[in-house]
Amino acid sequence: MKxxxxxxxxxxSGVRKIIDRQETPETEKMEIVRILVKSEAExxxxxxxxxxxxxxxxxxxxxxCECMGGLEPAHSFVxxxxxxxxxxxxxxxxxxxxxxxxxxALAAEKHVRLQYEATCGGGIPWIHEISHIQRVDDIRSFYxxxxxxxxxxxxxxxxxxxxxxxxxxxxxxxxYAERNPSDDVEGWDVRYKTALSSLAAFHxxxxxxxxxxxxxxxxxxxxxxxxxxxxxxxxxxxSGENHDATVSIFVRPFFLKKEDVFASIPLNYNAxxxxxxxxxxxxxxxxxxxxxxxAHAVVQDLIDISEEKENADAAMNxxxxxxxxxxxxxxxxxxxTALFNPELIERRVxxxxxxTKKVSFMDVxxxxxxxxxxxxxxxxxxx
Amino acid sequence: MKxxxxxxxxxxSGVRKIIDRQETPETEKMEIVRILVKSEAExxxxxxxxxxxxxxxxxxxxxxCECMGGLEPAHSFVxxxxxxxxxxxxxxxxxxxxxxxxxxALAAEKHVRLQYEATCGGGIPWIHEISHIQRVDDIRSFYxxxxxxxxxxxxxxxxxxxxxxxxxxxxxxxxYAERNPSDDVEGWDVRYKTALSSLAAFHxxxxxxxxxxxxxxxxxxxxxxxxxxxxxxxxxxxSGENHDATVSIFVRPFFLKKEDVFASIPLNYNAxxxxxxxxxxxxxxxxxxxxxxxAHAVVQDLIDISEEKENADAAMNxxxxxxxxxxxxxxxxxxxTALFNPELIERRVxxxxxxTKKVSFMDVxxxxxxxxxxxxxxxxxxx
Numbered sequence: 152m153k154x155x156x157x158x159x160x161x162x163x164s165g166v167r168k169i170i171d172r173q174e175t176p177e178t179e180k181m182e183i184v185r186i187l188v189k190s191e192a193e194x195x196x197x198x199x200x201x202x203x204x205x206x207x208x209x210x211x212x213x214x215x216c217e218c219m220g221g222l223e224p225a226h227s228f229v230x231x232x233x234x235x236x237x238x239x240x241x242x243x244x245x246x247x248x249x250x251x252x253x254x255x256a257l258a259a260e261k262h263v264r265l266q267y268e269a270t271c272g273g274g275i276p277w278i279h280e281i282s283h284i285q286r287v288d289d290i291r292s293f294y295x296x297x298x299x300x301x302x303x304x305x306x307x308x309x310x311x312x313x314x315x316x317x318x319x320x321x322x323x324x325x326x327y328a329e330r331n332p333s334d335d336v337e338g339w340d341v342r343y344k345t346a347l348s349s350l351a352a353f354h355x356x357x358x359x360x361x362x363x364x365x366x367x368x369x370x371x372x373x374x375x376x377x378x379x380x381x382x383x384x385x386x387x388x389x390s391g392e393n394h395d396a397t398v399s400i401f402v403r404p405f406f407l408k409k410e411d412v413f414a415s416i417p418l419n420y421n422a423x424x425x426x427x428x429x430x431x432x433x434x435x436x437x438x439x440x441x442x443x444x445x446a447h448a449v450v451q452d453l454i455d456i457s458e459e460k461e462n463a464d465a466a467m468n469x470x471x472x473x474x475x476x477x478x479x480x481x482x483x484x485x486x487x488t489a490l491f492n493p494e495l496i497e498r499r500v501x502x503x504x505x506x507t508k509k510v511s512f513m514d515v516x517x518x519x520x521x522x523x524x525x526x527x528x529x530x531x532x533x534x
Numbered sequence: 535m536k537x538x539x540x541x542x543x544x545x546x547s548g549v550r551k552i553i554d555r556q557e558t559p560e561t562e563k564m565e566i567v568r569i570l571v572k573s574e575a576e577x578x579x580x581x582x583x584x585x586x587x588x589x590x591x592x593x594x595x596x597x598x599c600e601c602m603g604g605l606e607p608a609h610s611f612v613x614x615x616x617x618x619x620x621x622x623x624x625x626x627x628x629x630x631x632x633x634x635x636x637x638x639a640l641a642a643e644k645h646v647r648l649q650y651e652a653t654c655g656g657g658i659p660w661i662h663e664i665s666h667i668q669r670v671d672d673i674r675s676f677y678x679x680x681x682x683x684x685x686x687x688x689x690x691x692x693x694x695x696x697x698x699x700x701x702x703x704x705x706x707x708x709x710y711a712e713r714n715p716s717d718d719v720e721g722w723d724v725r726y727k728t729a730l731s732s733l734a735a736f737h738x739x740x741x742x743x744x745x746x747x748x749x750x751x752x753x754x755x756x757x758x759x760x761x762x763x764x765x766x767x768x769x770x771x772x773s774g775e776n777h778d779a780t781v782s783i784f785v786r787p788f789f790l791k792k793e794d795v796f797a798s799i800p801l802n803y804n805a806x807x808x809x810x811x812x813x814x815x816x817x818x819x820x821x822x823x824x825x826x827x828x829a830h831a832v833v834q835d836l837i838d839i840s841e842e843k844e845n846a847d848a849a850m851n852x853x854x855x856x857x858x859x860x861x862x863x864x865x866x867x868x869x870x871t872a873l874f875n876p877e878l879i880e881r882r883v884x885x886x887x888x889x890t891k892k893v894s895f896m897d898v899x900x901x902x903x904x905x906x907x908x909x910x911x912x913x914x915x916x917x
Contacts, residue, residue, distance in 0.1 A: 165812075169670060169812055174670075174671070174672075175668070175669060175670060175671070177669045177670070178669075178670065274812075274813045274814065274816065275816065276663065276666060276816075279666065280659065283659060283662070283834070284830075285558070286558060286560045286561075286834065286837050287552060287557075287558060287560065287561065287830055287833050287834060287837070288557070288558070288830065289557075410798055410800075411798065412795065412798045412799060412800070412819065414798070415793055415794065415795045415797070415798045416795060417793075417795070428826070429548075429552055429657075429826040429827065429829065429830040430657045430820065430821075430826070430827050430830045431657065431820070431821050431824070431826070431827055432820065432821070433657065433658065433659075433818070433819070433820040434817075434818070434819035434820065435816070435817070435818055435819075436795065436816070436817035436818075436819070437813065437814070437815065437816040437817065438813075438814050438815070441814075443811070443812040443813070443814075444812065444813050444814055446812065447667075447670055447671070447812040447813045450670050451666070451669065451670065454669050454670070
């Protein structure tokens with residue numbers, strides 16, 4: 152297997168290390184022949200090039216690993232690789248979630264593989280386990296902590312009694328958060344991952360923009376304090392449920408009972424759960440990011456391709472994302488409470504915060520939109 | 535694939551249900567043609583027989599599923615099935631751990647498969663995930679809650695402030711514990727599972743009798759109280775570590791810090807962790823028993839065989855189990871404290887209980903033996 156590696160950052164350099172080491176019979180069958188880097192300064196190996204076409208147009212390369220991140224040029228490179236008959240493994244959740252339908256259709260047409268284990272849960276074998284369970288059973292729902300950066304920040308806010316900003320800075324100092332942390336903190340990263348999990352678990356293509364997404368950008372110590380005083384721990388949760396005609400997928404902070412397993416997921420770990428009829432709930436916990444864990448997931452995809460293990464090519468379906476059927480209690484803090492639909496409010500719990508009655512996510516979404524407060528904080532509350 | 539099913543109890547009946555339903559392309563390729571039951575009263579299906587040879591001597595049956603439990607006649611039946619050239623899938627940890635070397639050697643000689651996913655962790659894809667990770671990396675160690683019954687009992691003792699006996703009765707009432715609960719409560723069940731995990735993770739055959747095993751049969755509310763008052767939660771933990779010339783494997787109650795993920799594993803769930811170089815720690819949580827989850831694991835093994843997925847047939851090795859290299863702090867309660875090696879004691883924590891210094895498991899084992907108190911309770915204490 153001749154591999155062209157696009158990108159030599161955190162994930163790409165990990166992939167190169169694992170494959171170059173050739174420590175198992177499976178990795179011995181692989182060779183990275185070309186590596187795309189961004190600058191002269193990165194050209195430390197004879198295989199490196201700054202021209203993507205050295206990889207995409209090389210007929211001796213059968214498989215391309217895209218570990219660049221971002222929408223473009225990653226999307227164009229992946230598209231060209233598939234058009235040129237190459238298998239693709241990608242770790243790029245944003246690019247793939249945004250172009251899933253186009254790229255999977257193209258891959259089917261060109262009879263090549265498009266694999267994406269590393270897009271969700273870092274080293275956790277999430278996509279693999281979903282396919283594995285599907286050999287026996289359908290997946291009904293998934294749920295979990297999909298973002299290690301925000302989990303690190305929430306864990307530290309809770310243990311250090313510190314506001315969001317200094318904890319974001321700490322996460323940046325440790326390399327967990329980007330200079331612009333909005334993808335992690337505002338829930339966009341989880342949105343892409345839930346869209347790809349819907350594809351794997353339900354074979355349902357969704358537009359990420361349709362997924363109701365609330366992040367932790369407005370969380371304050373008073374929210375954390377209320378949480379703790381009432382026996383809860385706050386986590387950022389993505390979840391999905393499959394229905395006959397719709398899927399319900401959400402991203403939101405969640406006040407979990409503190410004895411809940413998910414409440415004790417520490418620091419930058421991820422924890423992902425899926426539920427099926429025969430297996431019930433199965434939970435997978437691991438490092439959600441990091442060079443070697445994520446690279447491990449990329450290499451697993453490469454092994455599947457080299458062993459010609461076919462994906463069960465269940466036909467994709469399209470269903471709208473619906474928030475109507477999901478009922479829950481929400482904690483909401485806004486200085487503009489007076490503008491929130493009073494019929495949904497159960498009781499005040501702070502000067503600017505209240506709990507809703509058990510209401511549909513749709514109703515809350517509409518009420519939140521009408522308040523139009525950019526500083527509003529919303530969380531689901533476990534019952 | 536023509537399957538003969540040995541045993542139609544909790545697990546066997548689940549296997550029959552899943553395969554008879556034929557809900558996936560993988561299970562559609564399978565057929566259960568014969569089912570061994572124990573009594574006339576169980577003969578509710580034309581496929582049922584009370585004569586094992588109707589399965590073991592039937593040349594049209596290519597694969598045998600052993601879900602009987604117990605040492606004999608399960609062991610003889612499995613041996614005969616292999617000798618007759620049939621693949622075997624077993625959920626019987628006690629039988630397999632006790633005869634692993636003999637049966638795997640025989641299977642290799644006869645070129646048939648012997649699979650055992652359902653022996654550890656019920657529906658958790660533990661053996662599968664170990665093999666999956668080994669495609670990229672070696673497993674260094676494993677750790678976890680391997681027994682759902684004792685976890686249920688410990689969880690309930692903690693939440694209900696009740697002594698061991700009534701909680702065993704409650705577990706029996708719910709069908710979690712056998713009439714004779716000693717395998718679950720005294721740690722023997724975990725011992726078999728750690729022996730089989732050593733086989734999967736390290737390719738090391740160990741004699742289960744060599745594994746130092748301490749159960750919860752002597753735990754009292756005063757131990758649970760000390761735990762809670764000092765920020766710990768008690769769990770029954772099995773673990774293993776691979777070394778150059780030895781393996782260290784232990785089964786013992788463990789006072790975990792209450793914020794530890796394993797401390798919040800509820801009721802009859804299992805949680806199993808393995809550690810490898812690239813992936814770091816990966817944890818799998820699921821129902822550790824129950825008809826359909828365990829049957830799911832059996833069916834997964836059957837699918838692997840029907841798809842002719844070869845196990846990586848790494849040669850087995852033999853290493854002694856050594857307790858010498860493992861150092862920890864222990865909580866010990868015995869009325870015969872005066873007989874315990876005083877050099878190992880750090881401080882008294884109750885009228886009959888004390889904490890040791892950080893000492894090797896070997897030294898503690900020897901000191902415990904010299905005390906010779908059948909009511910002694912020992913637990914490792916997280917540092």
